[in-house]
Amino acid sequence: MGRELPSGITNWLEDSPLCSRFSHAQIDTSGIPLNARLIGYMSAHTWNFPSNIISLLPSLQHIPLAGSGIDSFTWRPSSTGKYSLKHTIEALALPAPPAPWYQLVWNSLSIPRHRVILWLAVLNKLPTLDSQSMAYKHILNHCTLCLFSGESLNHIFFSCSFTAPIWSHLQNTCGFYTRSQWNDFIFWASHHWSSKSIANAINKLALSASLYHIWVERNSRIFQDISSNQNTVLLKITNSIRERLLPLSLKDGVAARRARQAWDLPSSFIRPPPRPPDEPPLQP
Template identity: 30%
Template sequence: MLQLKHMLPTFLKCEVRNGLDASFWWDSWTSLGPLMDFVGQSGPRMLRLRLDAKVGDAVRSGEWYLPNARSDRVQELQILLTATPPPEIARGADTYLWRNAAGNYAKKFSSRGTWEQLRTRSAQVPWSKIVWFREAIPRASFIMWLVCLGRLPTRDRLIGWGMTVPDLCPLCLAAAESHSHLFFSCTFSEALWQAFATPMCGQIAPSNLADIIPLFQLPLISSRSQVQVCMKLLLQVVSYSLWRERNARIFTAISTPLHALKRMVDRTLRDRLLSFPATDSHPSLLEFYFGCMSHPI
């Protein structure tokens, strides 16, 4: 936040009314921005106004009262003030305004609108809607985001950083651990994924993340909202569960059998889908899920 401090004057503006609260030197109350930045450190001495002076301190008998200009900057300020009505008590308290996403200043602050103005925009990635969607579980979305970025600290990455760790996948104990192996080339992770994805898709689903992401663009899924939501949620829950199981085996030496992990995934999906009731045009997501999973897990 401190690194963004220099941008504050472009977002926060003071609308001067009675001039009792607005700082003459530090608030952005004219189009010139904070006058301390515009005039410089010698400003208080040239204008005979203290550092803590309010805008109202520059007014005498209802008119602007400033000494003769001794620099071009001060002269520019005085020219501007000739077209600016001086503050009056009858106008009420000074008001602080925040710049919104449209570039206008308003009394309402929006963290979203501010972030949209601050952030660097990049091209939308093809997996964005697989990670962020209304029905997602936040903790699973975060792990899914790292999976898509390839940023989880898998053993191949740890070795690449110079750490001395075994490279064997703790889930299958048959191949080196990497993102592509863990999601879902590993026999253990593939079995967990296919147990749900195949009946939900109505066909054998891909077992490689690079092939799974384009799957959501196919009419089989993209044209059916319930299939799309359940499949996206499934992908996140399975990925989260696999990463959690992987960590448990490494750090606590406790292993959950595949059949037990399937039940955990099933329970998580049911609980989440239960929170979205049926509508007039669509049955509930949970009902759809039960229809896909005709055989018990």
């Protein structure tokens, strides 16, 4: 019941405070201070509000009194009554369908820190030098990877001479091809990789891992003056993909076999077929 709550200013009365039901003059003549605690108006199992307040709002007398337990807080956005950041955000956010690229970014196989970079890229929020140079005139828009052109998402993906061999290798390994514009590619991938096949899951994993390690290499050159060659960056990408796939054990099939061969995975990546119940176990 909230026995210790201020009766006049907290939302205990049908989700509203007592002061919202009466004028200031009525509250003044009732003798109830706004900060008076509810317990002061409880008598045994009945309410003990002033008669003039009861006459104005008879429903007060019909509000059930809870037991004499200790006050506790209930977080209404959460179904359990306990604080939950997820339920709080859902309560504050406007209802809207998921973005078409939701599964492309927020899928269970991609590495969490890789998802964040891909998410920013999908929203065109990565601080590439083309946008930075427009906001700050002293910043020169110069790609630190190839040193030949201005930096943008389209350049990094489709025209940078440093990243071109990396993308080409991954596209050949995964069996997909990029488009000529970043936004067009995201639109295409969001629709063509929507099913929950292992091939699509690996494509999403490869996309986020590639973008992440290329972005790390870009930042390393700008902020630390440390650079790696294309083969080193590609090795980091393939290792992160392979390490993510190693714990998996998939049902035998064409896609699973292709993935095992493409990423040099052990035989444990593919589960053996179940043994028929009447077949005796293999002898060592």
